[in-house]
Each structure stands twice: as C-alpha cells, then as structure tokens.
Amino acid sequence: MKTPPEIIAQLTHSKRGFSKSELKVVDAILLDPESATRASIAQLAQLAGVSEPTINRFCKKLGASGFPDFKIKLALSLASDARFVNSAVDADDDVGTFTPKIFDASVNALTRVRDSIDTKVIQRSIDQIVQSKQIYFFGLGNSGPVAADATFKFFRFNTPVSSHHDPLMQRMLAAASQTGDLFVMISHTGRTTSLLETADIARRANATVIGITAPESPLAARCDLAITLDVPENTDEYLPMTSRLAQLTVLDVIATGVSLRQGQAHIPHLRRIKESLHDTRQPIDSAV
Amino acid sequence: MKTPPEIIAQLTHSKRGFSKSELKVVDAILLDPESATRASIAQLAQLAGVSEPTINRFCKKLGASGFPDFKIKLALSLASDARFVNSAVDADDDVGTFTPKIFDASVNALTRVRDSIDTKVIQRSIDQIVQSKQIYFFGLGNSGPVAADATFKFFRFNTPVSSHHDPLMQRMLAAASQTGDLFVMISHTGRTTSLLETADIARRANATVIGITAPESPLAARCDLAITLDVPENTDEYLPMTSRLAQLTVLDVIATGVSLRQGQAHIPHLRRIKESLHDTRQPIDSAV
DNA sequence: ATTAAAATGTAATCGAATTACATGTTTAAA
DNA sequence: TTTAAACATGTAATTCGATTACATTTTAAT
Missing domain, CATH: 3.40.50.10490 (Glucose-6-phosphate isomerase like protein; domain 1)
Incomplete structure (x- = not known):
C-alpha cells in the first residue's frame, strides 16, 4: 500500500507555517473532518470565515491539486488514520462515545506493536x-x-x-x-x-x-x-x-x-x- | 462512526441489476479504482465508453449524492479495504509477512465489532x-x-x-x-x-x-x-x-x-x- | 514612515456536474 | 408479429462549484 499523504497529520501537527486565515481553515476542518469531506468550497469558506480562494490555496499548499482532490485525500486520511484517534475517554462521555474510543485505543495499540x-x-x-x-x-x-x-x-x-x-x-x-x-x-x-x-x-x-x-x-x-x-x-x-x-x-x-x-x-x-x-x-x- | 456504504463491495458482488452500460462503468472503475477516484466524470465516461449522465445515474444508484460524492465514497472504500486486507496466512509466508497479517486480522475484527x-x-x-x-x-x-x-x-x-x-x-x-x-x-x-x-x-x-x-x-x-x-x-x-x-x-x-x-x-x-x-x-x- | 512582500478578498471565468429532454432499445401484451 | 409502454442511453442546455486574475489589505523590514 502506497503511503498516502496524511492530510490529517499535517493539520494536527501544524508544524508548517500556517497563516491566520489558514489556521481558521484548519480549525473548521478539524471541527468536523467527516463533514468537511462532503462540503463544497463555499460552505467550508463560510464555516471558516474566509474566502473561497483561501481554501483553494490552502489545499494546494498541502499537496492537493485542488479542493476536490483535497477532499478525497482528507477522506482517505480519515479512513486510515484518524479513525483511530487516541482520544481519551471523557468523564461525561456516553456509551456511544466512549465505546468506539476504547476500541480505537486497542486498534491503535495493535497497529503500533x-x-x-x-x-x-x-x-x-x-x-x-x-x-x-x-x-x-x-x-x-x-x-x-x-x-x-x-x-x-x-x-x-x-x-x-x-x-x-x-x-x-x-x-x-x-x-x-x-x-x-x-x-x-x-x-x-x-x-x-x-x-x-x-x-x-x-x-x-x-x-x-x-x-x-x-x-x-x-x-x-x-x-x-x-x-x-x-x-x-x-x-x-x-x-x-x-x-x-x-x-x-x-x-x-x-x-x-x-x-x-x-x-x-x-x-x-x-x-x-x-x-x-x-x-x-x-x-x-x-x-x- | 456510521457504517460506510462499501462501494467496492457493491461493485464486485454485482448482485444489483446492472444494465449493459452500467457494467461498462463497473469494469472501468474496477480496472483501476485508485485512479478512478482522481478522474473527472468526462474522463471516466470516455474510458468506459458511455455518456456522462450514465456515470452520474450510476453513482446515484449506488447511494451517492452525485459523482464527486461517489468518488469520495470509493476512496473511503479503498482505504478501508486496503487496511483490512484479510489476506489469509499462506503456507510459505515468512515471519515478516504473516506477522502483520495476523495483527491486521485482529484489527479487522475489532473495528468490525x-x-x-x-x-x-x-x-x-x-x-x-x-x-x-x-x-x-x-x-x-x-x-x-x-x-x-x-x-x-x-x-x-x-x-x-x-x-x-x-x-x-x-x-x-x-x-x-x-x-x-x-x-x-x-x-x-x-x-x-x-x-x-x-x-x-x-x-x-x-x-x-x-x-x-x-x-x-x-x-x-x-x-x-x-x-x-x-x-x-x-x-x-x-x-x-x-x-x-x-x-x-x-x-x-x-x-x-x-x-x-x-x-x-x-x-x-x-x-x-x-x-x-x-x-x-x-x-x-x-x-x- | 515607507516600501516591498505576503496574505486575503472580490469578481470574473472556466470547467465539471447535473438536469431536462429527445432518442433509441428492450420487453411484454395484444 | 405488432405495438405500446417502460426502460436505458445519449445530446445539449444549464447550473453550480472551483479556479484564476487582479485589487486590496495586512504585515514585516528598512
């Protein structure tokens, strides 16, 4: 399996120099990455409070050929990596929330080993x-x-x-x-x-x-x-x-x-x- | 996470009644699913030898909202498939080969549950x-x-x-x-x-x-x-x-x-x- | 303070996707 | 066998989203 460019990883470890409005975009995406894969550039632009070209430039900066390509890369990234986000169980999580978290933690551990x-x-x-x-x-x-x-x-x-x-x-x-x-x-x-x-x-x-x-x-x-x-x-x-x-x-x-x-x-x-x-x-x- | 509609599964187990030109589309996609996620509707239409609306209708038939959505679902399907390669351990596998296979099988089972x-x-x-x-x-x-x-x-x-x-x-x-x-x-x-x-x-x-x-x-x-x-x-x-x-x-x-x-x-x-x-x-x- | 460079937005343009409609094809009934 | 109806497919128009060019603002450096 060819290593996919891990978009999510690039978003979370914002090592890259992101500008002010680019950070807004990052936040908007991380808020709900799942639905970001379904959004149009206009919707995402509005959500992030930036203009459409900003989104577009952002996508290219991260190695995508454009916004649609970015969405696909994001989706791929979600499917492989981000599904297993090792988020800690929270005190006010309900069953539906902490159950997948624990499974994901297990999966994480296994893939790591x-x-x-x-x-x-x-x-x-x-x-x-x-x-x-x-x-x-x-x-x-x-x-x-x-x-x-x-x-x-x-x-x-x-x-x-x-x-x-x-x-x-x-x-x-x-x-x-x-x-x-x-x-x-x-x-x-x-x-x-x-x-x-x-x-x-x-x-x-x-x-x-x-x-x-x-x-x-x-x-x-x-x-x-x-x-x-x-x-x-x-x-x-x-x-x-x-x-x-x-x-x-x-x-x-x-x-x-x-x-x-x-x-x-x-x-x-x-x-x-x-x-x-x-x-x-x-x-x-x-x-x- | 909501169970993703496994596009690839629907394509391979062509239980659904696919018409003549829809089968052409299936073939074109399965020929190289990876690149299908990057193609435009026109490119795919040409490759399959059908018209663009046929592709579009095909996508909707499989539960996508349209062609772009279909591509994302396809990409997701590919990613999860690739990860869960439940390839059986082979008699002449060496350690480096069957070790990840077994870990993957475990991961597979956990995510499924x-x-x-x-x-x-x-x-x-x-x-x-x-x-x-x-x-x-x-x-x-x-x-x-x-x-x-x-x-x-x-x-x-x-x-x-x-x-x-x-x-x-x-x-x-x-x-x-x-x-x-x-x-x-x-x-x-x-x-x-x-x-x-x-x-x-x-x-x-x-x-x-x-x-x-x-x-x-x-x-x-x-x-x-x-x-x-x-x-x-x-x-x-x-x-x-x-x-x-x-x-x-x-x-x-x-x-x-x-x-x-x-x-x-x-x-x-x-x-x-x-x-x-x-x-x-x-x-x-x-x-x- | 001034200027250059970078960042961002506006608006026009381009291209892809979708829809409406027309044509062809199959299927089943007369 | 014929005919009509349903279905499948394609053509062309249209819509919508993405992109680009350009203007404006912001930032940083001198």
Missing part, C-alpha cells in the same frame, strides 16, 4: 518452541490469563504445554527444569520481582527463557529472547488494557509460525481436539 | 453491573482466561467479583444465587451445553445473566442481556483467535462505563490496589 515489533526475535522464538521438549507459560496478575490463553493456543502442537500463575509453582518448575524446557514469561512491566527470580533460576538450569515484556525492562535483560512490546499504557489511571491484547496477538503470531513450520504434521492432532469438543456443544440448529 | 456492537445493550449491562451485589464471570475453554481477565478488571470496583472455569462450580454458584447476583457468561459459540444449563439455573434463581457471545446463539436467547459479537472466525482452520480480543475489549468498555458511572468513588480503592502491588515490583532504575 505491529509496526514496531522485531520479527527476527519472533522468528527465533518460533525456532526455540519448535525445538523445545516442554513449554511453560508463566504470568502473574493480569498476565496470568494471557498465559492461560496461550496454553489453549499451543495445546494443538504435540509438545506438552502448561501455564502457571502461582509464583511458588513457577519457581519449583524452573528449578526442576532442564535443557529443552522452554519458559515463556509474560509481564507487562517486566519488573515483577518473583518472575525475575524465576527467570534466573530457569536459566541456571539450562532451560530457555523467552520474555514477552516491556523494552529495556529487567525481565527483557534476563531472557534468552526478549519479545518487547512497545505499548503505551497509562497504568496510572487504569489497569493495563491494551497490553494484554498485544501479548495475546504476539502469541497468536508465534503459534501461527510454529504451525506453519510443522506444516500439516499436527492436523490430525487438531482434528482430534475438535472432535473431543463436539459433544459439549449444542448443534447449530438447536432450539434456542 | 466496534461498528456493529449494540451500545444500548452495553449501557444496560453497565446499569446491571452497577446495581449488582456480586459479580461472577464464567467461561469455559478459550473463554476461561477471558473471564479470569475480567476479574482483574472489575476488581477495582467495590463489588465482590470472581471468575470460574469449572462447570460444576459454575453450576453450584448459579444454583445458590439470588436476586442481585450477576453472571457474565462468555462463550464464543454460545452453544456450550454446560454453560447453557448454568444460565437457566441462574435465571430461575432470579439472578441476572449477561452473555457475551455469538448473535442468534442459544446462549444469547437465554440471557437477560446478550452482548452479541459479530466476529468472523474460521474456527475450522484455527482455534479462536480474534474473538477473545473482542470479548476482552468489550469487557474493557463495560469496565470503563462502570468506572465513569461511579465517578471518583472508587479512586481510593484503586490506589490501595496499586500500593499493594508496589512491593512486588523492581524499582524502575533497578540494575538490569
């Missing part, structure tokens, strides 16, 4: 998992459920897998581990003392430790492989929201990678899992 | 949660970790909250429940027999049951409130990937709603939680 993640580390993680004899997913607190989820995801491969959120159990398993054992430790902060100690213990036992955590965190430094997620999370206001999503998606990626590596080898295994679940479900056309 | 979710039901769910005396999150299998995650999320409110993934325990709690108790049952398929029974038991006990599940599923029909998530998931190939993310985000939304409703009331409670965690963490500047 997508664009910043180190796929080489992912690749090496996949290599390690394929080679491992046994896989443990460790997480504490909010990351506990993520580890548990990973178990379900990796269960379809033939390697024994389990998740643990009890620090003592984690420590015991780490101490009893050996070469070929793989620990995936999940921690948003990467600063949970107990998990750091467990990581050290596991590495001393010659097991492999992969961390899914924050860049430059103590945990990242202690792992054989650190998958670092750059998720901006204002943990001061809320408990982690978006980091779990990023962690889960990264685990999806790794699972997919392992799956691709194994080719069709595990398909029969997967079918057996599916079949085992069948009797727990109501048939599709059951009376509701 | 965002645009299709019924915020009125969300609102009523928030109402119920605020009024409830006790909250239980139930999930089985893949949804178990989601329920567990919800516990962490809702713990910051003063209402007692717990999650359970043992069907017997779920059933016991449902049987022992009473008015004021709230059950949030999470199931991607909405067809897990055990959970359906538990829902019935809970409702007979006058507890409230909220479902986070598939539209038109047995579970949705059995709940007081059904938050239905329209997540396309090819469960045949892979175990659920994106549905968890949607479920988690919906729970984030609800938690946020409850939080807003309570205003600052729970802030001291939240601070206490934070402080309790402090000693488990390494200080930021600890030696790495």
Whole structure:
C-alpha cells in the first residue's frame, strides 16, 4: 500500500507555517473532518470565515491539486488514520462515545506493536518452541490469563504445554527444569520481582527463557529472547488494557509460525481436539 | 462512526441489476479504482465508453449524492479495504509477512465489532453491573482466561467479583444465587451445553445473566442481556483467535462505563490496589 | 514612515456536474 | 408479429462549484 499523504497529520501537527486565515481553515476542518469531506468550497469558506480562494490555496499548499482532490485525500486520511484517534475517554462521555474510543485505543495499540515489533526475535522464538521438549507459560496478575490463553493456543502442537500463575509453582518448575524446557514469561512491566527470580533460576538450569515484556525492562535483560512490546499504557489511571491484547496477538503470531513450520504434521492432532469438543456443544440448529 | 456504504463491495458482488452500460462503468472503475477516484466524470465516461449522465445515474444508484460524492465514497472504500486486507496466512509466508497479517486480522475484527456492537445493550449491562451485589464471570475453554481477565478488571470496583472455569462450580454458584447476583457468561459459540444449563439455573434463581457471545446463539436467547459479537472466525482452520480480543475489549468498555458511572468513588480503592502491588515490583532504575 | 512582500478578498471565468429532454432499445401484451 | 409502454442511453442546455486574475489589505523590514 502506497503511503498516502496524511492530510490529517499535517493539520494536527501544524508544524508548517500556517497563516491566520489558514489556521481558521484548519480549525473548521478539524471541527468536523467527516463533514468537511462532503462540503463544497463555499460552505467550508463560510464555516471558516474566509474566502473561497483561501481554501483553494490552502489545499494546494498541502499537496492537493485542488479542493476536490483535497477532499478525497482528507477522506482517505480519515479512513486510515484518524479513525483511530487516541482520544481519551471523557468523564461525561456516553456509551456511544466512549465505546468506539476504547476500541480505537486497542486498534491503535495493535497497529503500533505491529509496526514496531522485531520479527527476527519472533522468528527465533518460533525456532526455540519448535525445538523445545516442554513449554511453560508463566504470568502473574493480569498476565496470568494471557498465559492461560496461550496454553489453549499451543495445546494443538504435540509438545506438552502448561501455564502457571502461582509464583511458588513457577519457581519449583524452573528449578526442576532442564535443557529443552522452554519458559515463556509474560509481564507487562517486566519488573515483577518473583518472575525475575524465576527467570534466573530457569536459566541456571539450562532451560530457555523467552520474555514477552516491556523494552529495556529487567525481565527483557534476563531472557534468552526478549519479545518487547512497545505499548503505551497509562497504568496510572487504569489497569493495563491494551497490553494484554498485544501479548495475546504476539502469541497468536508465534503459534501461527510454529504451525506453519510443522506444516500439516499436527492436523490430525487438531482434528482430534475438535472432535473431543463436539459433544459439549449444542448443534447449530438447536432450539434456542 | 456510521457504517460506510462499501462501494467496492457493491461493485464486485454485482448482485444489483446492472444494465449493459452500467457494467461498462463497473469494469472501468474496477480496472483501476485508485485512479478512478482522481478522474473527472468526462474522463471516466470516455474510458468506459458511455455518456456522462450514465456515470452520474450510476453513482446515484449506488447511494451517492452525485459523482464527486461517489468518488469520495470509493476512496473511503479503498482505504478501508486496503487496511483490512484479510489476506489469509499462506503456507510459505515468512515471519515478516504473516506477522502483520495476523495483527491486521485482529484489527479487522475489532473495528468490525466496534461498528456493529449494540451500545444500548452495553449501557444496560453497565446499569446491571452497577446495581449488582456480586459479580461472577464464567467461561469455559478459550473463554476461561477471558473471564479470569475480567476479574482483574472489575476488581477495582467495590463489588465482590470472581471468575470460574469449572462447570460444576459454575453450576453450584448459579444454583445458590439470588436476586442481585450477576453472571457474565462468555462463550464464543454460545452453544456450550454446560454453560447453557448454568444460565437457566441462574435465571430461575432470579439472578441476572449477561452473555457475551455469538448473535442468534442459544446462549444469547437465554440471557437477560446478550452482548452479541459479530466476529468472523474460521474456527475450522484455527482455534479462536480474534474473538477473545473482542470479548476482552468489550469487557474493557463495560469496565470503563462502570468506572465513569461511579465517578471518583472508587479512586481510593484503586490506589490501595496499586500500593499493594508496589512491593512486588523492581524499582524502575533497578540494575538490569 | 515607507516600501516591498505576503496574505486575503472580490469578481470574473472556466470547467465539471447535473438536469431536462429527445432518442433509441428492450420487453411484454395484444 | 405488432405495438405500446417502460426502460436505458445519449445530446445539449444549464447550473453550480472551483479556479484564476487582479485589487486590496495586512504585515514585516528598512
């Protein structure tokens, strides 16, 4: 996809020297960019309180061939970028307002991680998992459920897998581990003392430790492989929201990678899992 | 944001009765949709070999107010399509290729749910949660970790909250429940027999049951409130990937709603939680 | 204070889009 | 098979929006 000229970005980060009336235009557009894509040059001129040629010149200044072209570029910009405006939830937002905001924040986080993640580390993680004899997913607190989820995801491969959120159990398993054992430790902060100690213990036992955590965190430094997620999370206001999503998606990626590596080898295994679940479900056309 | 009329979709799935010359227009546009957004009506008319009014009528037929409006809608359609390339992971993809694909699939699912979710039901769910005396999150299998995650999320409110993934325990709690108790049952398929029974038991006990599940599923029909998530998931190939993310985000939304409703009331409670965690963490500047 | 350059507006012009109307084409009924 | 009515399409006129040329105002520098 060719990089579109991000009109909205140019409007918000008004680095460019905008003149007085050009700023009026910026304001008028940002007030309701959506409807600006539908307005005529006259309407927008009136709304901004400037003349029509001013609008026109403004459009050209931003790289459009004219006003109609500008509207299209603006629309494109809205569709891709501005839909995910990371606007904070406001105290007097109603459901219809804050619901998309939260979804957008999640989407934002995911696209950001997508664009910043180190796929080489992912690749090496996949290599390690394929080679491992046994896989443990460790997480504490909010990351506990993520580890548990990973178990379900990796269960379809033939390697024994389990998740643990009890620090003592984690420590015991780490101490009893050996070469070929793989620990995936999940921690948003990467600063949970107990998990750091467990990581050290596991590495001393010659097991492999992969961390899914924050860049430059103590945990990242202690792992054989650190998958670092750059998720901006204002943990001061809320408990982690978006980091779990990023962690889960990264685990999806790794699972997919392992799956691709194994080719069709595990398909029969997967079918057996599916079949085992069948009797727990109501048939599709059951009376509701 | 209002659901955009997907022009491209209307063009490709030419279900609508297009006439001879209208088909010429479709072809001309699909030949190079990108440049069609930049063409004038005369250019496009020539390219398609039809008259200008034909183009104009065609645009109106597809729901645009005219040709310029059509171009904008087309541009929007292109942009969103490009972003949501739901291209399946290919057997010979390398990490750098399938990693963004999976992230995009997740983003895709979230935006789709965002645009299709019924915020009125969300609102009523928030109402119920605020009024409830006790909250239980139930999930089985893949949804178990989601329920567990919800516990962490809702713990910051003063209402007692717990999650359970043992069907017997779920059933016991449902049987022992009473008015004021709230059950949030999470199931991607909405067809897990055990959970359906538990829902019935809970409702007979006058507890409230909220479902986070598939539209038109047995579970949705059995709940007081059904938050239905329209997540396309090819469960045949892979175990659920994106549905968890949607479920988690919906729970984030609800938690946020409850939080807003309570205003600052729970802030001291939240601070206490934070402080309790402090000693488990390494200080930021600890030696790495 | 004066002048040049930049910014903005006015008004004329140009061009694109739309509409009204005429012509041709298909379809169905006689 | 013929005929009329509905539909599809094109031509030409018209309208409306966008653009340009030019005049005026504002700003900044000497």
